[in-house]
Amino acid sequence: MTMSDERRYRLAIWIVIASETLLFAGLFALYASYRAEYGHAFSEGVRDDLQWIGGTNTLVLLTSSFAIAWAVHAMRAGRARTARRCLELVIVLGLAFLALKLVEWGVHVHDGVVPGVAYSGPDHGPGTSLFFTLYFAMTGLHALHVVAGLALVTWVRVSQRPLALELVALYWHFVDAIWVFLWPMFYLMSSS
């Protein structure tokens, strides 16, 4: 049995996505474990994050996912110009997401909310600095994925290869799906 090049590439991107999922899985498990142990500090830590930035960034990424899905839809229909405009919108939204993230990190660092032993922010008891260490580790790792995704989206915008667009779109949706879970973990779950 032989596979077409397209089938091979599609299988490859799903393996990449599964591997990346398992990379985040370790951090999700750490979060679950520490939240179960330090519930109060984690609930209070959520309140210290900037809610409007978390919510706005969620809407930004969901919109970017829709835009890249529409780019694929348009490319399949032979509307290359629409696909290019959609990809440009994805790039703008991705940059907006990163800009808002940088603003939030800046506010935290200014307030002494930094990862590890240098933490000097609000004290909510044992586990407070752990919460923010995980916050920086997980949102930082996610932001690196956004940067990688933006580089790939820019490449397909320039190269205009239909199959590459479909594969990069899958990766971008994965990055969006990860954020869908990070949002409640660090911005919404203020109740135990």
Place this chain on the structure above:
Amino acid sequence: MTGRTLIVTYAALVALALTSWLTASLGAGTGVALAFAAAKALAIALVFMELARAHAADRAIAAIAVFFVALLCAGALADVAFR
């Protein structure tokens, strides 16, 4: 996927996001927030990532990855619960 399906899915995702934001501000528990997240992720996977009509091998890879995430998180929680 048709354009109409994509638009309806996007509208549903935004509605789910706004509802989870609202319920969290009203003091809903972690289970509610995670249920909304799972619903959004499922919509993204099935419609935007086209898993609903993907090759069986692609669906199997995605399902196994999600299963291992759940297994790892359950193991971590069990460790704390039975310590």
